Amino acid sequence: MILDGFTTAQVIRTKISEEVSRYKDIITLAILMVGKNQASQIYVRNKEKACEEVGIKTKVYQFDENISQKEVLKMIDECNKDDSINGILVQLPLPGHINEEDVLDRIDPKKDVDGLNLVNQGKLALGKKCIEPATARGVITLLKNNNIELYGKNVVVIGRSKLVGKPLALLMLQENATVTVCHSKTQNLKDFTKKADIICIAIGQPKFLTGDMIKRDSVIVDVGINRVAGTLCGDVDFDDCKEIASYITPVPKGVGPMTIATLLQNVLKCYKIQKNLLD
Numbered sequence: 549m550i551l552d553g554f555t556t557a558q559v560i561r562t563k564i565s566e567e568v569s570r571y572k573d574i575i576t577l578a579i580l581m582v583g584k585n586q587a588s589q590i591y592v593r594n595k596e597k598a599c600e601e602v603g604i605k606t607k608v609y610q611f612d613e614n615i616s617q618k619e620v621l622k623m624i625d626e627c628n629k630d631d632s633i634n635g636i637l638v639q640l641p642l643p644g645h646i647n648e649e650d651v652l653d654r655i656d657p658k659k660d661v662d663g664l665n666l667v668n669q670g671k672l673a674l675g676k677k678c679i680e681p682a683t684a685r686g687v688i689t690l691l692k693n694n695n696i697e698l699y700g701k702n703v704v705v706i707g708r709s710k711l712v713g714k715p716l717a718l719l720m721l722q723e724n725a726t727v728t729v730c731h732s733k734t735q736n737l738k739d740f741t742k743k744a745d746i747i748c749i750a751i752g753q754p755k756f757l758t759g760d761m762i763k764r765d766s767v768i769v770d771v772g773i774n775r776v777a778g779t780l781c782g783d784v785d786f787d788d789c790k791e792i793a794s795y796i797t798p799v800p801k802g803v804g805p806m807t808i809a810t811l812l813q814n815v816l817k818c819y820k821i822q823k824n825l826l827d
């Protein structure tokens with residue numbers, strides 16, 4: 549069965565839109581972008597559009613490729629201080645002369661919509677309430693909305709990035725799954741994937757996970773987004789796996805829309821934290 553992230557995301561976005569319209573304040577997300585990376589420009593435009601559709605205002609700050617780190621940090625300080633800004637997102641990647649961690653860690657944790665600064669990542673590691681990276685939470689939401697049991701399941705996460713693999717493994721642990729994290733140095737990957745009830749893959753290698761690597765009736769979550777000869781594909785060989793898996797996410801319209809919907813949820817969550825509206 550196909551795990552339809554697109555439709556699930558639409559339902560979430562409608563709920564967000566209804567909630568946003570109930571608040572008197574204008575909820576605002578600041579997006580900082582350095583340079584003119586083509587993919588980043590598309591991602592930023594998509595985020596702006598998604599915000600607009602649910603009634604969240606965006607302010608995009610576009611900086612020249614050669615801007616100094618000091619200037620970027622200064623801008624973040626200003627956004628941190630500005631009460632009219634509820635969320636801050638720094639579009640990655642940043643140019644090589646700027647230290648990504650220094651920039652992300654400068655964001656006020658209460659405005660850190662990507663959940664990538666030290667405070668939110670630390671809280672996540674400790675299982676405390678925090679702003680969680682959107683893709684990881686989006687995967688959990690998609691599975692839960694489709695009544696896929698995580699409790700006690702054998703979950704293999706392939707990829708250990710700060711953005712996806714690590715936070716997803718931590719959230720799976722919170723759900724009481726038994727989690728194995730694999731990466732580029734893992735030996736005999738197939739020995740792990742063959743035993744998995746659920747595989748989540750985020751490695752950026754087109755069609756890497758093939759049918760012979762998975763167990764019958766397992767659940768396959770494909771986070772990867774790769775462009776091959778002008779078309780998008782995931783890290784899973786979809787055609788090869790779809791008859792073996794019980795559930796599988798497509799690319800596009802799988803995890804991608806869930807990431808955007810969860811980002812919108814995070815903006816709303818930041819707003820509520822700032823206004824003491826969370827339990």
Ligand SMILES: NC(=O)c1ccc[n+]([C@@H]2O[C@H](COP(=O)([O-])OP(=O)(O)OC[C@H]3O[C@@H](n4cnc5c(N)ncnc54)[C@H](OP(=O)(O)O)[C@@H]3O)[C@@H](O)[C@H]2O)c1
Binds near residue numbers: 731732734750807
């Ligand atoms: N759908 C969405 O919304 C969404 C959101 C974010 C990212 N993505 C996509 O997800 C993919 C991963 O993104 P990312 O930011 O996590 O990438 P990343 O930072 O480059 O991390 C890739 C991870 O994959 C591991 N890896 C690479 N080759 C491998 C192999 N052959 N076998 C096992 N592990 C391997 C790496 O291992 P090492 O740590 O050992 O190097 C690393 O941990 C990309 O395609 C990206 O475009 C999609």
